[in-house]
Amino acid sequence: MDPDRLATRIKLSDLRLLRAIVDRGGLARAAQHLNMTQPGVSKALAAMERTLGVRLLDRSRQGVTPTIYGEVMLDGGLAAFDEVRQSVVRLNHLTDPNAGILRLACSQPLALGFVPNVIERMRRSHPAVRFQVVEGDERPLLRKRQIDLGVTRPRSDVGDSDLNQEVLFDDPVHVAVAMNHPFAHRRKISLSEIREGPWVLPYYEAYVGALITEAFRAEGLEPPVPHVSSHAVTLSLGLLADGPYYTITARSMLRISAQRLSLKILPVQLRHRPSPVVVVTLKNRTLSPLAELFIQHAREAAKGLMAKSGSN
Numbered sequence: 001m002d003p004d005r006l007a008t009r010i011k012l013s014d015l016r017l018l019r020a021i022v023d024r025g026g027l028a029r030a031a032q033h034l035n036m037t038q039p040g041v042s043k044a045l046a047a048m049e050r051t052l053g054v055r056l057l058d059r060s061r062q063g064v065t066p067t068i069y070g071e072v073m074l075d076g077g078l079a080a081f082d083e084v085r086q087s088v089v090r091l092n093h094l095t096d097p098n099a100g101i102l103r104l105a106c107s108q109p110l111a112l113g114f115v116p117n118v119i120e121r122m123r124r125s126h127p128a129v130r131f132q133v134v135e136g137d138e139r140p141l142l143r144k145r146q147i148d149l150g151v152t153r154p155r156s157d158v159g160d161s162d163l164n165q166e167v168l169f170d171d172p173v174h175v176a177v178a179m180n181h182p183f184a185h186r187r188k189i190s191l192s193e194i195r196e197g198p199w200v201l202p203y204y205e206a207y208v209g210a211l212i213t214e215a216f217r218a219e220g221l222e223p224p225v226p227h228v229s230s231h232a233v234t235l236s237l238g239l240l241a242d243g244p245y246y247t248i249t250a251r252s253m254l255r256i257s258a259q260r261l262s263l264k265i266l267p268v269q270l271r272h273r274p275s276p277v278v279v280v281t282l283k284n285r286t287l288s289p290l291a292e293l294f295i296q297h298a299r300e301a302a303k304g305l306m307a308k309s310g311s312n
Helices: 003-009 012-024 027-034 038-052 068-095 114-125 138-143 207-218 233-242 251-257 289-311
Strands: 057-060 063-066 099-106 128-135 149-152 163-170 173-178 247-250 263-265 276-282
Touching: 012 027, 012 038, 012 057, 012 063, 012 068, 027 038, 063 068, 099 114, 099 138, 099 289, 114 128, 114 149, 114 251, 114 289, 138 149, 138 276, 149 289, 163 289, 173 207, 173 233, 173 251, 207 247, 233 247, 247 251, 251 263, 251 289, 276 289
Parallel strands: 099 128, 099 149
Antiparallel strands: 057 063, 149 276, 163 276, 173 247, 173 263
């Protein structure tokens, strides 16, 4: 098949129809969604399959599923629609550079420290911009083009070659307790003194958990058995507020929000590998002007954070 010739015969409406059939599990529901008749959807699908010379969908009593050829077309359609959407975003930005919606993902510690800092910087210069922020793994959301960027710890998975990662700053972890903790005003503390805890910590299998393991073993200690293991920072904060717990979390969150969260960083040395924070985007995807602006502000905020950390 001649790609150039076939490309001129496939329309965005064809890709939208294919997506509707798969997302809604059948032709009838897709027809209702697209305000078409079911025979009309069936005819359009058959015409697209004839044009491409391959079967795009497998049909069964359970519904429809894309073939390997259908998956390829769906992925291409997603990229095509996203590029059109990004072009419209850019046009809107030219007419009103202070408005728009930015979609991003970040982890909980970054949502309690660094990311609000960047958002506030943008609000001051672009008050009409709106943000949609989700917590969690940014990778599937980027690939589905449901967000513009992620702010997170670095990934090194083999399957992540389709992502760009720009290092913003190094973000080591520190021990923290509540302001009213018995050790909150101690000037010198060794890790061995507090090893028995009680601790509330992220799972050791996670990125930050690996840093914690390294820090304890660097002192010749095995990492403690946490009283509570959780990735929920809000749970950790609740436990610290009501009990004698220790936790270990990102320096950026503590530097920016310790006072507001009623936390105190303990003078405990934790030796571990560098632990950068990165901004993640999808390769070969046109970034919106707001995404580019956010990254610019993130770089500036990172410089300020590093300067503050260096002075302490």
